[in-house]
Amino acid sequence: MSLSTSSARPAFLDLQPVRRARGEIVLPGSKSISNRVLLLAALAAGSTTVHGLLDSDDTRVMLDGLRKLGVQVKAGDAADEYVVTGVPRFPGEKADIFLGNAGTAFRPLTAALALMGGDYQLHGVPRMHERPIGDLVDALRGLGANVTYQGNEGYPPLAIGQGKLDLSKPVRVKGNVSSQFLTALLLAAPLATASTGSDFHLEVDGELISKPYVDMTIKLMARFGVTVSRDGWQRFSVPANARYVSPGEIWVEGDASSASYFLALGAIGGGPVRVRGVGRDSIQGDVSFADTLAELGVQVLQGDDWIETCGVSVANGEKLRAFDTDFNLIPDAAMTAAVLALYADGPCRLRNIGSWRVKETDRIHAMHTELVKLGATVESGPDWLTVTPPAADAWRTAEIGTWDDHRMAMCFSLASFGGVPLRILDPDCVSKTFPTYFEVFGGLVAGADTAKAPT
Numbered sequence: 001m002s003l004s005t006s007s008a009r010p011a012f013l014d015l016q017p018v019r020r021a022r023g024e025i026v027l028p029g030s031k032s033i034s035n036r037v038l039l040l041a042a043l044a045a046g047s048t049t050v051h052g053l054l055d056s057d058d059t060r061v062m063l064d065g066l067r068k069l070g071v072q073v074k075a076g077d078a079a080d081e082y083v084v085t086g087v088p089r090f091p092g093e094k095a096d097i098f099l100g101n102a103g104t105a106f107r108p109l110t111a112a113l114a115l116m117g118g119d120y121q122l123h124g125v126p127r128m129h130e131r132p133i134g135d136l137v138d139a140l141r142g143l144g145a146n147v148t149y150q151g152n153e154g155y156p157p158l159a160i161g162q163g164k165l166d167l168s169k170p171v172r173v174k175g176n177v178s179s180q181f182l183t184a185l186l187l188a189a190p191l192a193t194a195s196t197g198s199d200f201h202l203e204v205d206g207e208l209i210s211k212p213y214v215d216m217t218i219k220l221m222a223r224f225g226v227t228v229s230r231d232g233w234q235r236f237s238v239p240a241n242a243r244y245v246s247p248g249e250i251w252v253e254g255d256a257s258s259a260s261y262f263l264a265l266g267a268i269g270g271g272p273v274r275v276r277g278v279g280r281d282s283i284q285g286d287v288s289f290a291d292t293l294a295e296l297g298v299q300v301l302q303g304d305d306w307i308e309t310c311g312v313s314v315a316n317g318e319k320l321r322a323f324d325t326d327f328n329l330i331p332d333a334a335m336t337a338a339v340l341a342l343y344a345d346g347p348c349r350l351r352n353i354g355s356w357r358v359k360e361t362d363r364i365h366a367m368h369t370e371l372v373k374l375g376a377t378v379e380s381g382p383d384w385l386t387v388t389p390p391a392a393d394a395w396r397t398a399e400i401g402t403w404d405d406h407r408m409a410m411c412f413s414l415a416s417f418g419g420v421p422l423r424i425l426d427p428d429c430v431s432k433t434f435p436t437y438f439e440v441f442g443g444l445v446a447g448a449d450t451a452k453a454p455t
């Protein structure tokens with residue numbers, strides 16, 4: 001691997017073709033759990049020691065935001081340990097908060113601040129201002145919260161004032177654009193029930209996407225003493241006078257979406273590749289990517305907190321089984337599957353991935369554009385993508401655009417098994433969730449001239 005060194009943020013990273021992957025890694029903390037736990041700990045009675053917090057752009061903006069709101073967050077003894085002192089209401093009643101491109105910070109903080117009321121400005125990077133938030137704002141306004149758009153209707157930046165809450169009727173929220181809107185309302189719900197003494201009822205209008213993330217929210221709320229009851233995925237209730245209580249200490253699991261890249265490496269580079277930090281006890285939906293790999297013909301082993309894959313050797317001409325799969329439950333790991341399609345024994349179809357359009361970039365468009373550069377035949381529609389892999393001699397060397405999307409950079413590293421050199425543009429965009437990704441990747445793979453892969 002060679003990095004361009006012309007600027008502080010390298011313009012590109014060159015990846016030479018590799019043939020094998022083997023080894024074991026410890027995953028960085030889960031982004032989704034880290035940011036939920038920070039908010040829960042900030043609102044809980046007592047202080048919480050958080051172990052294994054992810055250190056990345058998305059968690060940094062959440063930490064900075066909470067500190068601006070007057071929450072005490074101190075570094076603990078270990079590098080990935082933080083001690084958060086909870087408060088019933090954020091002491092800072094006026095704040096201007098930058099939340100980068102972190103959906104898991106922006107959406108939950110919007111709901112919490114709107115239910116508290118105050119004088120807040122929330123903004124992010126330009127792409128965050130193109131990511132919809134209208135369904136959440138509509139739901140909050142339905143409750144009497146005071147939230148106004150500072151730019152385009154339906155999008156950040158937002159200003160939050162003092163509303164007049166009325167919780168007598170259920171709040172309705174749409175769930176077909178992002179599950180984070182429902183997650184945000186659930187996480188903030190105790191702020192509403194504490195002040196009114198009535199139950200908080202939430203109803204999802206129509207379809208709910210990305211359901212495992214809502215399940216994760218409910219499980220984490222339970223660790224902080226608040227039980228959500230639900231009727232299917234349509235109706236949710238948080239009891240009157242619910243109040244978060246610190247569990248004292250909490251451990252953040254490894255990131256299951258980040259795990260997908262290494263499990264995929266084991267799948268195409270012979271393996272075994274083992275990831276530590278997630279396993280069959282995980283609360284993250286993306287661990288089911290291991291089941292997807294099993295359907296592609298990969299051998300998967302799992303323990304309570306590890307997963308291992310042992311697959312085919314694509315460098316020796318072996319193939320994965322082609323797939324036609326609904327990825328609505330695991331939209332992030334689905335990007336990894338899209339790149340694995342390059343090594344399948346036939347055309348592959350990814351269905352029900354419409355949410356890709358409104359994430360870090362329009363991921364259907366970005367994925368389509370970059371896969372074509374490598375020689376694949378690609379078709380796409382509003383919520384689907386079909387990838388026909390290139391023949392072995394039809395792979396083309398390419399400069400892969402990453403579209404300021406960490407997952408584009410990480411999943412295209414897997415294309416370095418295609419036998420051609422690759423250039424990954426703006427590799428540091430991985431800092432959103434996994435700043436050391438390429439170092440970890442480099443420690444697992446070996447090229448043609450290496451007799452033995454690192455273990």
Ligand SMILES: O=C(O)C1=C[C@@H](OP(=O)(O)O)[C@@H](O)[C@H](O)C1
Pocket residue numbers: 031032033103104177178179180183209210213214331332355
């Ligand atoms: O709640 C969460 O932690 C997340 C939910 C998902 O988003 P959508 O619900 O918008 O699909 C996922 O893509 C995102 O990375 C994290």
Ligand SMILES: C=C(OP(=O)(O)O)C(=O)O
Pocket residue numbers: 101102103104332359360407433
């Ligand atoms: C969609 C993602 O992020 P966010 O939490 O900002 O929505 C992601 O990490 O793939």
